[in-house]
Amino acid sequence: MFLKLIAKLSLLAIFSSNLLFATILDQGQALETSGIALKDLKICHQNGWKNLSIFIEYQIEPNKEELDPKCLKNYVKNFLSQYKNSEDYWEIMNSTIVKWIAKDFPDTQAIKSTFLLKPDKIVPFTRYSTIYFDELDKKFIETFGYEKENFAICNETFKSINLSVSWEFKKPTSPKDYFDFQDLDAQITLFFKENPLCFSKWEYLKPKLEKQLLKKFKSIKKVDVNITLIN
Structure with a gap:
């Protein structure tokens, strides 16, 4: 319920240090939803320094202290x-912090945490993990999910194309269900080599590609691949 009431987080959005949102319950009752943002943190993880921003939205139970x-x-x-496991996938780290917050702040009714990673020398495109x-x-x-700018050239228009990919994991999720997202990205690249872009x-290629990805990556519940022509 809470997830549907919150506007989708944009990767390009500018967040203030303390966020305050308004949501409307089915009964018409107004309910405050608050949040924090920690932007451009320098963190050494997965054998290198990363630029990580964290956005956490939370909802407190009614009549409980904010x-x-x-x-x-x-x-x-x-x-x-x-955090000791420096080789963990970002999804695991994000999942862990949400579980910790839920445990250590028991008045928290709902939590949405997004880890946003800026491009770096090893992975030159934006990535994000969201836990609800x-x-x-x-x-x-x-x-x-991740976004790749100037991913390919459209064969018809000769314009550059941006690629946006996101997926949801099946439940329950165990550590062995996670995978290096670059493996999925490699499958997409291979697909477009075999199917000219x-x-x-695209209306035909999109479902075909998504079906192949779901077949290849068994721990994914659903996947969404989109392309955008750059003017």
Whole structure:
């Protein structure tokens, strides 16, 4: 329920240090949803320094004391400094922090955490992991995505194309279900080598590609691949 009431997080959005949103319940009752943003953190993970931004939205149970944003920020920073598994996928790290917040702040009814990674020398495109947890609905939804600028040239228009990919993991998810997203990206690249990228045929190519990815990566529940022509 909570997830549907929050606008989709844009990778290009500019967040203030403390966020405040308004949501409307089915009963028409107004409910405050708050959040924090920690932008451009320098973190050494997966054998290199990364630029990580973290956006956490949360909903407190009715009639419970509001969570101090500064307290949550310090909690997140402490979590990052103590995180020992430096080879973990970002999805695992994000999933872990959501579980910790839910445990250590029991008045939190719902949490949405997004890890946004800027391009670097090893991976030259944007990646993001989003975890959504809802105590009332017993939901724990994990999604991952990435965006590649100037991915390819459209055979018809000779214009450059941006690629956007996101997927949701099946539940329950175990550590062995995660995979290097670059393996999925390699499958997409191979697909377009075998199926020339024509913008007019995208309605046909999109479901074909997504079906192949679901068949190849068994831990994915659904996947969404989109292309955008650059003017």
